[in-house]
Amino acid sequence: MSKLKAYFNAERGRATAMARGCEASVAFLRAIADGKRPCPHKLAVKIETFTQGEVSRRDLFPDDWHENWPELVGVYARADAAAAEVLEEAVHV
Numbered sequence: 001m002s003k004l005k006a007y008f009n010a011e012r013g014r015a016t017a018m019a020r021g022c023e024a025s026v027a028f029l030r031a032i033a034d035g036k037r038p039c040p041h042k043l044a045v046k047i048e049t050f051t052q053g054e055v056s057r058r059d060l061f062p063d064d065w066h067e068n069w070p071e072l073v074g075v076y077a078r079a080d081a082a083a084a085e086v087l088e089e090a091v092h093v
Contacts, residue, residue, distance in 0.1 A: 021046075
């Protein structure tokens with residue numbers, strides 16, 4: 001399941017709210033979530049902003065996000081390291 005689809009399924013009305021906030025149709029967003037349509041790069045930025053990073057550009061473009069947004073390589077690397085540290089601490093508690 002795509003991260004976007006999981007985001008929509010987690011709470012009723014999320015797709016509608018995102019459609020309004022990102023100026024896209026619910027049908028188009030659901031087609032992206034289902035892998036039936038590609039996500040435009042500008043919309044990916046809006047989705048990441050709207051979800052406060054819960055659905056990131058890396059989630060929407062898992063194979064080539066770093067080519068489209070090279071400035072995010074360090075940002076995501078730091079986030080991954082911080083998440084790994086939290087997980088490691090939780091395992092040893």
